[in-house]
Amino acid sequence: MSRPAANPPKLFLRFFRSYCDPKMQGYIEGDLMEAYHRRLEKYGKRKANMQFIIDVLLLFRPGIVKSKTSYHTLNSPDMFKNYFTTGWRNLWRSKLHSTLNIVGLTFGIVCFLLISLYVFDELTFDRHHVNAERIYRVVEHKNVRGEASIIAAAGYKLGEESKHSIPEVENITRITRPGRANLVDPENPVPFQETITVGDEQFLEIFDFPLIEGDRHTALKEPASIIIDEDLAMRIFSSTDVMGKNLQFSHLDFPLKITGILKKHPRNSSFTFNSVMSMSSFYNTDYFKQNMISDWTSGNFSVYALLRQDANADSVSRKMTRLVLSNFKPDEGTKLSYSLQPLKDLHLKSADIVDGARNSNVDSIAQGNPLYITIFSFTAVFVLLIAAINYTNLTTARASGRIKEIGVRKAIGALRSNLIGQFLFESWLTTGIAFVLAIGVVSLVLPPFNQFAGKELSLFAVDYHFWLYALAAIVIIGFLSGSYSALLLSRLKPVSLLKGLKIQSIGDLSVRTGLVIFQFTISIVMIIGTIVLLLQVNYLNNSDLGFNKDLMVVIDVNTGAARSNFEVIKDQMTKVPSVKNVSVTSRVPGEWKSIRTVKLRAEGGTDEDLISYLIGADKDFMKTFEVTLLQGRNFREAYDSSSIIVNETAAKMLNITEASEQTVEIADVSRGGAYSPLDALFKPRVIGIVKDFHFQSLRDKIQPLILAYNNNPIHVIDYYSVRIEPTDIPATLEKLKAIMVKQDVDEPFEYHFLDEQLALFYVEDGRRQTLLGWAAMSTIFIACLGLFGLATYSTEQRIKEIGVRKVLGATAVGLVSLLSRDFLKLVLIANAIAFPISWWATNRWLQEYAYHIDVEWWMFVLAGVLALAIALLTVGYQAIKAAVANPVNSLRSE
């Protein structure tokens, strides 16, 4: 009988073999073959193949698929106990490697936990409100003839009417922050300059700002009520037991009764108000009655809506837009719409949204930077990965020590899955130990970490979700670090294991080298990142700003008297011996509040409107700030109210090369947001040009700037800037304070040092740089631990070879280079991979800054050499030890 050449489909045959119970496999496979060949002769190949496949699929049923039940008993508690014992013994047997593993993992987990706490905190801003998922902020999108603005604000009526006419809106609240004023206890009048926050009675119903005392449903209901937080209570009254006491804002003519004490805000709250007064205080005022009845679009209120469970935010915001547009007709060419921003996006996704309180003198809501959240998250994961790689590398490298054990286990009947389980169990054991240690370390380093990061992180007060994620990450890391060695070692054949054959392919060298390269690539990228960050922050803090920021005291003008009497005050300040110069301005260079912008054009010009920043300044501005006048003249007393000085950029924009009293027209002003026309057209003359100076953060390019005289119609003075002598600064400050207070007893004397204020622009960068620097150091440290372990192992393996070489006359230097060459090659390859990655990444990051350092080749070389040197030190120690050892010791035993 001739045997047909065709064979059944291999794939399905293999599938059948993989599932079939081994006891039946031979017979059934025979049946399948017999049937196949008969069909082949009868019907041809196609049909036979088809039928074969159907047979195989139909055979896949409980009685025939191999059962696991007979082996399951092996995973009994006794077996786990055995795993634990062997794992534990194994840890103790090679103390050096266990230490390297555990230290590396502990380090990795510490970094991971710290960074995760930080990131988790940033990501969970404003989540402490029970209904946080359903709270939205109303955001206004306005487009006036192509000029778009996005402002987190709306009008009074929007909040009023939405609740009645949009069924999805369960509740809605308005708050407004009109400015700052002195808050005083009438019985003990010491002024405290505080931000005013006004909220309606729903405010505390939608948000769960906890009250220590008072009823949240009624606290903001009555007119002339105020709630204050415990801090403010302590400052004003030195006690928090102040319910029912009175407080008064200096701009109001009635006292406010304290109806609630707020708990301090947690650090991860976007809201920072320390008092809220009831909006109902104003309901009966004429101003309110006249204006609010028709206020649909003023943008004076921050509006937060609580939507019903199943509401769709998009459709609600469309309804809001329709509601406003049916009551208010925007000007020709103006487009107006509203959107709803989830409360949880307030912190990280508000980059393009102007704060609702843009018009007043209050700080806008602090923002997080999503870019850094991404960078940090990646860093955390990478540090952990690098630690896991150490474990993998060291375990596989040392696997030969356990070959007999694996062989015996297999011979007794351990399945591959049992062995995999055992190795994973061991890696979990190690990660578990490291995790416990790491928690100890983290709780030790958290206080200083918090201080530096400006957070209040805690391992134990954190939301339980954090622990779920962290534990999941640890389990995964234990799995990843153990899985490669588990798969590799469990694959070996028991016979060859027990015969004591040297298994060449153990711990696949290529995988191990790949992992080492990966570790060092990441380390080098992080070193370069840190170098660039360090230099950039340094550059930002030290670059020439075009003006002198040192020894400059900037004093806020908070009261009317301090503003109107400025000439007297200035005169008195100048007379203080330790004061060099004094200037009054509307904003100062390096301003942290919004600087007004104006639309201007050359007189009679019909061109497009040009946009420029505007700062009001007196004639001493240039002298005080040491700004260079390039062209024309400075302001002179009295009759210069219609003169302006422009910076180079503005001059270029206006096409002015020489200041010769050219007249420009300024018609509109913006306080950050939409432009509104001035009462009367302002037509100043250009009398001078100053050298460009950085009046904003170095993140921004220098913009056109107009310096108008201090009594200009656009922005009145708001600051005194005083250049002082470096001697006895506290005494100088005392004298300045005395002058201010003499003019107005209510003046709270708020001052900053300009250089410190400017440094605040970059304080976050400084923090990030430090954080990233530490992370970089940790990665390289962990990577070196791993390298050290590998080097130890490989020199141990080659100890006989080295002995023979030495006997034959190799020099110590030659041997050291022989032993370290392999490892250094890996670091060099890592360099080659890391350079382009970090070049790309750092360049992208630097784009954030209009003024930045260039990424230069020496930074890469420095990082590369650093990594190489550290690796050389790590490997070299082992290599030298082996090279100088007496060959007799290593060779005598054979």
Next chain:
Amino acid sequence: MKKYQLGEFEEIVILTIGILNNRAYSVSIKDEIESRLKRTVSFGALHTALKRLEEKGYLKAFVGESTEERAGRPRQYFEITAMGKKAMQYAKETRDELWKAIPKTVLQVNLLPQYL
């Protein structure tokens, strides 16, 4: 509890093995059932039934010759054990008893179409 458990398909299989007498192995059993009963039998169903019958102690398997046609795999022949024979007997008896217990009229009426 029943004395002997024998499912419908199991009964067919064990009867067929009896018919084949000493030549009973999976392929021949399959062919025999398919030709006599005009129903297709999958290897999956057949082997499951054979395995169950063997586990119940009604069948005894022994290894037979291997052929080239089977790619060198041996045949597994089956013979009925004493207990298997008792089980077959028991199954037949119970059926017969049940048949006898059915009143004749029931069968007659039921065999006639309803509308007549």
